[in-house]
Amino acid sequence: MRLRGRSVSVAALLTCLAVMSACSAEGEKPSLDEATKQLITDGDKLVASRELAAMGTVTVTDRADKDSEVGCLQGQVQRFFRAQGDFNSPLDVKSPSNSAGLMLGKLESLGYYKTVDELDLRDENLGVTLSQNPRTGLIFSVIVRNGQKPNIMIVGKTSCYERGG
Structure with a gap:
């Protein structure tokens, strides 16, 4: 019986170590190529979402296909995904804050969390949401x-990476 108890303890310990290893591996920053692919995937999901379709129509204007030095230290680059468009019709003009909130809900379903309290940015004619994965x-x-x-304007971006990294 004692051996069986030790086997369970050893198995539990190994399981804990495996879980901890998986968590630390997840914490590593993806490469620029990996981050760019995920940026495009998430941007496409956002643009194709029913939440956005209920509000208006947007067109992707930048698919993260070129390096940008904007906002980075010298020798670093990042990638941008941009889309913009308009409400479906003048009758579809809604509260911008509510519309931005719908888009935040979609981003949260993709693993993002709100990084700025939009109450600080709220205006009768403007809704803003900022979220990070x-x-x-x-x-x-x-x-x-x-x-x-x-x-409607959507901007997604990667972190800054060393050029060529």
């Missing part, structure tokens, strides 16, 4: 506004 470091901002076109 803790595993990949990707960031998406969604801006929804009345009165100015484009009404």
